[in-house]
Amino acid sequence: MAGSNRPAGRINRRSKGAGPLPYDFRRPTKLSREHIRTLQIAYETFARQFTTVLTTSLRAVSQVTLLSIEQFTYDEYIASLESPTVVAKVSMEPLPGTAIVEFSLDIAMTSIDHMLGGSGGPQPQRPLTDIETPLLQGLFGRVLGELRYALEGIASVRPELIGIEYNPQFVQAGGASDPVIVASFEMKVGASEGVATVCMPLGMIFPKLQGDRTDVQLSAAQRAAREAAHRNLVAGMESVPLDVSVRFQPVRMRPEELINLRLGDVVTLNHPSTQPLAVTTAGMTFAHAVPGSHGTRLACLIVAPAKEEDR
Known part of the structure; x- marks a missing residue:
């Protein structure tokens, strides 16, 4: 002030x-x-x-x-x-x-x-x-x-x-x-x-x-304007680009192991071969996929998530 x-x-x-x-x-x-x-x-x-x-x-x-x-x-x-x-x-x-x-x-x-x-x-x-x-x-x-x-x-x-x-x-x-x-x-x-x-x-x-x-009564024109604004918002959000990642399960390592990593070293992944990869954006998993290729490019195929007893 x-x-x-x-x-x-x-x-x-x-x-x-x-x-x-x-x-x-x-x-x-x-x-x-x-x-x-x-x-x-x-x-x-x-x-x-x-x-x-x-x-x-x-x-x-x-x-x-x-x-x-x-x-x-x-x-x-x-x-x-x-x-x-x-x-x-x-x-x-x-x-x-x-x-x-x-x-x-x-x-x-x-x-x-x-x-x-x-x-x-x-x-x-x-x-x-x-x-x-x-x-x-x-x-x-x-x-x-x-x-x-x-x-x-x-x-x-x-x-x-x-x-x-x-x-x-x-x-x-x-x-x-x-x-x-x-x-x-x-x-x-x-x-x-x-x-x-x-x-x-x-x-x-x-x-x-x-x-x-709940007490506000909207006219037909106001309802139409609100619905049009909602449609425009949804259409705009659908075209927003997002960064999407396809991830294996994370691997736990000790700091000394990270420091000692050298070119050619092999890091063992704990991801089961029968379990699909997680497809994530903004830290949220929204689908599952298996790796593959599309022509000369790497790709993944969206699949159903693995059942709990198969993990």
Whole structure:
């Protein structure tokens, strides 16, 4: 989260015009376009209500605008946060798990300054004092009330503040590889600005989004477009080239045997002559074959897998 004295790189990276992003097929996105649209409506409502809370509570010109909704792992999200920053752990009863509401320490100090009658301006970068902490907690209480209101269309929740941390690495709200949905907001309070985030575990919000899909009535044109997109996707995937291997059973050797291998040495294979070879791709066996030739080229013939008693 960046205050006015931080580089704008993070804001630019999370902005709507950031351009295309690489797709990781090892971690496919589970949110459909309908899911994203549902969350977008909820978070845009939250941004408007958040703006109202800041303006009325601080009596300063404030603005909160939704930038993006993205899926990360929890470890990637925590690594993207700067330290120190304000990280609020939030329970979302009756939903499982812990959510995070986070924004820069600079904005937190500016907000407290306005609540105490100040004019904002440069702020110290330090944890809050025992007097300042209840003021920020009171502000969080109002903000979480607006988050509850914004999410009513998705789920009925009771957000409650669990605690506040300043070092993201000390926040244990999920496993490193757990998928999370992160909404990023551009946040301005007086002359201070930065990026605020709301992070929810995918397992917390996804079942509620998935349940809503059964209530969506598609028109004939929408169904036809979805079916055409599915056909195009299947046709495109069928033409994707894959590396395929035909393998014998692996051989176990000691390191000294590998080191002492010389040109002309013979390595005995433990593959039974009656057992077909495994045909694999990406480490998965999908067929079995026996070696042979096709004209002058080596080839293999796909056969049924050997029965257990024949092995």
